[in-house]
Amino acid sequence: MKLNNIKPQIVVVGSSSIDLILRTNKIPTANETVLAQNLRSYLGGKGANQAIATSRLGAQTSLISRVGMDPYGQQVLRNLDDEEVNVAYVFEDEDEDTGTAYVTASEEGNSITVIPAANYNLSPSNIDEAEKYLVNADLILTQLEIPSKTVEYLFRKAKNLGKKIGIYAAPASRLSDEIINYATFIVAKSTDLEVIFGEGNHDDIIKHLPNKLFVRDGANSTSYFDGSEMKYFRKDPKSHAHNS
Known part of the structure; x- marks a missing residue:
């Protein structure tokens, strides 16, 4: 039997950043100073995470994103290239730095502060510049760490091109009816449903x-309704993939 070796074409439109992670014994409260054991930097941003995940799964992945013309931006580009993600349309911003996330991590949980920076300059015109990739895409993925007007424009573009599109609705904000109706799938945290869809x-x-x-929950399980009953899947606890 001959196997099909054709890789799916996936285009991710979204954020890329550097996560700076401080490992501490506890999360500091207001006006409190704590000591950190170490500081580590990792490639982050929900868009970059989606791009790397799909590339590792065997897709031919392109990322449409925006970084600064700074050392962090070069680090992002190198990391994506190492992961075999096409960075031809990761634009370099002359006016803003690369996005960063400052994570204080302890056994009691994480505290995260995000500076979107160049990610918030990703514009509809950037989407148009990369249209040739969207035309050939089998699937488009996005999130909410870029301007809402850009996400809305991307969905209109996907609809006009007749493309499947999935959205990870985080950080949580209200989704328009246009996005909800056209999305092929929506991934959301269980604690965010009222914010994303309104009261209910x-x-x-x-x-x-x-x-x-x-729907994802804090125990790394995912649930959905198949039209007749609820389905539940739990992530392998031995997996240590980085989440953001």
Whole structure:
């Protein structure tokens, strides 16, 4: 039997940044000073994470994003290239630095402060410049760490091109009816459903979007409604993939 070796074409439109992670014994409260054991930097941003994940799964992945013309931006580009992500349309911004996230991590949880910087300059015109990639895409992915007007424009573009598009609705904000209706799938955190979809019972929200809304919870499990019953999947606890 001959196997199909054609790689799916996936285009990710979204954020890329550097995560600076401080490891501490506790999360400091207001006016409190704590000592950190170390500081580490990692490639971050929900867009870059999606791009790397799909590339590792065997897709031919392109990222449309924006970084600064600074050392962090060069680090982002090198890391993406190492992961075999096409960076032809990761634009370099002359006016803003590369996005950064400052993470204080301890056993009691994480505290995260994000500076979007160049990510918030990703514009509809950048989408148009990369249209040739969108035309050939089997799937488009995006998130909410770029301007909402750019996300809305991307969905209109995907609809005009007849493309499948999935969105990770984080950081949580209200999704328009246009996005909800056209999205091939929506991934959301269980604690964010009311913010994303408006007021309503969680079960009612999930059941209103069968086979479209996939809900993550704090235990790394995912649930969705298949039209007749709820389905549940739990992430392998031995997996240590970086989440953001």
